[in-house]
Amino acid sequence: MVDAFFQPAYRASVPEIVPVDHLPSANSLTSLSGEISGIIGPALGAGMVALGGTPSAFALDALSFFVSVACLLPILRLSGSHRTEEPAGSILRDVCAGLAHFHWPGGISCDYKLLGWTLRELLLREP
Numbered sequence: 001m002v003d004a005f006f007q008p009a010y011r012a013s014v015p016e017i018v019p020v021d022h023l024p025s026a027n028s029l030t031s032l033s034g035e036i037s038g039i040i041g042p043a044l045g046a047g048m049v050a051l052g053g054t055p056s057a058f059a060l061d062a063l064s065f066f067v068s069v070a071c072l073l074p075i076l077r078l079s080g081s082h083r084t085e086e087p088a089g090s091i092l093r094d095v096c097a098g099l100a101h102f103h104w105p106g107g108i109s110c111d112y113k114l115l116g117w118t119l120r121e122l123l124l125r126e127p
Contacts, residue, residue: 017075 011030018026048057 014026014030015023045057045061048060052060
């Protein structure tokens, strides 16, 4: 659920910090890192629990957040010279544009329908 808020912000931050001519490579690396972490992350987590127990796995997880913050701090110092200023738009117009994606055939609503059908089948299935 939290990923629904994180991923759009994460993806939107890439054009803010990467020059336009490097954007295709940055987007590719962003996708690749997400896929690799989805495969390797659970295996590393299971290995940490198996080797050191649950408390040490949580401690290493907490430490990883501090390392992430340390890696993100240099981004705060970026000058933003390659950013383009967009004219301020109407909040209502922006909300309507976002809601339009819910009705797009391949958009968000299809994902929620698929999730709903899957949950319904799992919950209503006869034992």
